Amino acid sequence: MYPFLATKRHKLTTIGNISCGFCGSLWLISTLMAKPKVVILGGGFGGLFTALDLSGAADVILVSDSDHFLFTPMLYEYLSGEVEAWHIVPRFDELLDKDVRFIQSYATEVDLGAQTVTLPSYDKKLNYDVLVLTVGGITNYVGVEGAEQFSLPFRKLAHADHIRRVMVEVLDRIPPDMPPQDVRDQVTFAVVGAGASGCELSTKMADLLNDAFRRRALHGEPRVLVIEMSDRIVPGMGDELRAVVEDALRQSRVEIHTEARVVKVSRDGITFEHEGKQENLKAAGVVWTGGVKMGPLIEKLEVEKSKRGLLVIKPTLQLSEHLNVFALGDIAAYPDASPILAGTAQLAFQEASLAGHNIRAYLEGKELRTKHFEELGEALSLGTERAAVLTGGKAFGGALARQARFALYTSRLPTWQHRLRVGASWFFEGTTPQPLLPLGIER
Numbered sequence: 140m141y142p143f144l145a146t147k148r149h150k151l152t153t154i155g156n157i158s159c160g161f162c163g164s165l166w167l168i169s170t171l172m173a174k175p176k177v178v179i180l181g182g183g184f185g186g187l188f189t190a191l192d193l194s195g196a197a198d199v200i201l202v203s204d205s206d207h208f209l210f211t212p213m214l215y216e217y218l219s220g221e222v223e224a225w226h227i228v229p230r231f232d233e234l235l236d237k238d239v240r241f242i243q244s245y246a247t248e249v250d251l252g253a254q255t256v257t258l259p260s261y262d263k264k265l266n267y268d269v270l271v272l273t274v275g276g277i278t279n280y281v282g283v284e285g286a287e288q289f290s291l292p293f294r295k296l297a298h299a300d301h302i303r304r305v306m307v308e309v310l311d312r313i314p315p316d317m318p319p320q321d322v323r324d325q326v327t328f329a330v331v332g333a334g335a336s337g338c339e340l341s342t343k344m345a346d347l348l349n350d351a352f353r354r355r356a357l358h359g360e361p362r363v364l365v366i367e368m369s370d371r372i373v374p375g376m377g378d379e380l381r382a383v384v385e386d387a388l389r390q391s392r393v394e395i396h397t398e399a400r401v402v403k404v405s406r407d408g409i410t411f412e413h414e415g416k417q418e419n420l421k422a423a424g425v426v427w428t429g430g431v432k433m434g435p436l437i438e439k440l441e442v443e444k445s446k447r448g449l450l451v452i453k454p455t456l457q458l459s460e461h462l463n464v465f466a467l468g469d470i471a472a473y474p475d476a477s478p479i480l481a482g483t484a485q486l487a488f489q490e491a492s493l494a495g496h497n498i499r500a501y502l503e504g505k506e507l508r509t510k511h512f513e514e515l516g517e518a519l520s521l522g523t524e525r526a527a528v529l530t531g532g533k534a535f536g537g538a539l540a541r542q543a544r545f546a547l548y549t550s551r552l553p554t555w556q557h558r559l560r561v562g563a564s565w566f567f568e569g570t571t572p573q574p575l576l577p578l579g580i581e582r
């Protein structure tokens with residue numbers, strides 16, 4: 140039935156049969172009937188969608204360190220209050236049916252030889268027949284002095300809550316009669332990295348702060364900077380989309396600093412180099428969106444890796460020396476993916492459907508497939524009123540793009556039940572941002 144099981148499992152059941160007569164026979168039957176165990180590490184885009192696809196086809200166990208999925212492309216809208224937590228962080232127990240077991244734990248080690256995973260919160264090692272590695276990346280501070288200690292990351296729901304709280308605390312300290320220049324010095328935020336993430340985040344922060352200034356009748360205006368090492372913003376994107384993003388940054392009054400390399404982050408600001416000169420900037424908060432690297436679980440694995448430390452996989456998503464191990468998403472270097480798709484949810488999401496198909500085929504002894512992954516378009520949320528959408532090679536911006544983005548992302552959320560609930564909520568209750576209110580009234 141499951142060809143790969145004929146070796147390991149069959150040996151075990153035969154021993155059981157000898158030692159315990161009738162019970163052993165029952166065990167023999169039940170073990171032969173038992174479904175193979177597929178363990179999926181990581182409940183993000185790669186892991187959750189693979190688990191949903193495989194539900195019922197095997198004994199599927201999803202292991203993730205938090206109890207919810209996070210729809211990262213809308214973390215910006217969560218920061219601004221345009222969406223609520225339940226829209227973008229549905230709990231696994233709401234998404235998974237009874238055919239998938241969920242274990243909340245942080246996997247610390249994988250033994251590819253023994254086919255086990257170490258979970259500290261679990262009293263024994265978890266064994267698997269098939270393993271799916273999809274633990275995503277972690278923030279890469281690229282060795283910049285003080286960056287890990289003093290800057291704010293932006294990858295999780297808690298990070299968005301933290302940034303919002305810092306902005307509120309800073310605003311709460313400003314008396315209404317403070318002169319504009321002093322206010323500007325106090326309310327300065329720097330976002331490091333002007334990729335899509337840095338541009339989305341800085342425009343959201345700027346719009347929220349500008350709105351708070353009006354509501355609180357503060358003098359002057361806040362200062363939000365986006366600092367980019369290369370010579371342009373959104374370096375991986377085309378010129379047409381870049382123009383829309385640049386326009387949105389201007390409208391949100393975000394200062395763009397390109398060819399500026401951050402060399403130090405401290406408790407009260409940053410130092411960056413531009414044209415050979417160093418500049419110190421006092422900032423109430425520095426947010427780091429600079430890059431992604433592999434976490435310790437992947438770092439420890441002794442298998443073939445790319446220069447960036449990603450797992451080198453076959454076009455079927457398998458590790459070449461461990462065909463029962465599949466890897467996808469941000470930790471895997473897919474041979475045929477366009478560079479623009481690397482490190483994106485849209486790649487992980489498409490790979491999950493290939494993983495689902497190939498794991499079934501592997502279990503059934505059928506031929507595995509490969510796939511060419513498509514670029515599904517881009518949709519950036521820019522400030523609280525605008526977005527930029529690239530579809531069919533054409534870029535457009537403004538309020539219409541914002542609506543298009545909401546519509547698009549409704550269709551990308553996991554499970555049709557969740558999509559329906561969230562879609563109805565956005566349609567009937569709206570997606571108005573939540574202002575930065577004084578602490579105590581703030582959400």
Ligand SMILES: Cc1cc2nc3c(=O)[nH]c(=O)nc-3n(C[C@H](O)[C@H](O)[C@H](O)COP(=O)(O)OP(=O)(O)OC[C@H]3O[C@@H](n4cnc5c(N)ncnc54)[C@H](O)[C@@H]3O)c2cc1C
Binds near residue numbers: 205214275467
């Ligand atoms: C703020 C933000 C916005 C983004 N916006 C976009 C966008 O608009 N479009 C786009 O295409 N991409 C976007 N991305 C990138 C996208 O989120 C990733 O490419 C995608 O999530 C990768 O999927 P994954 O399954 O590889 O990893 P993830 O989605 O990161 O999932 C990995 C999961 O594994 C868990 N985990 C990690 N280590 C362990 C462990 N040892 N044991 C157990 N669990 C573990 C993590 O907590 C996480 O839940 C964004 C990323 C961020 C951070």
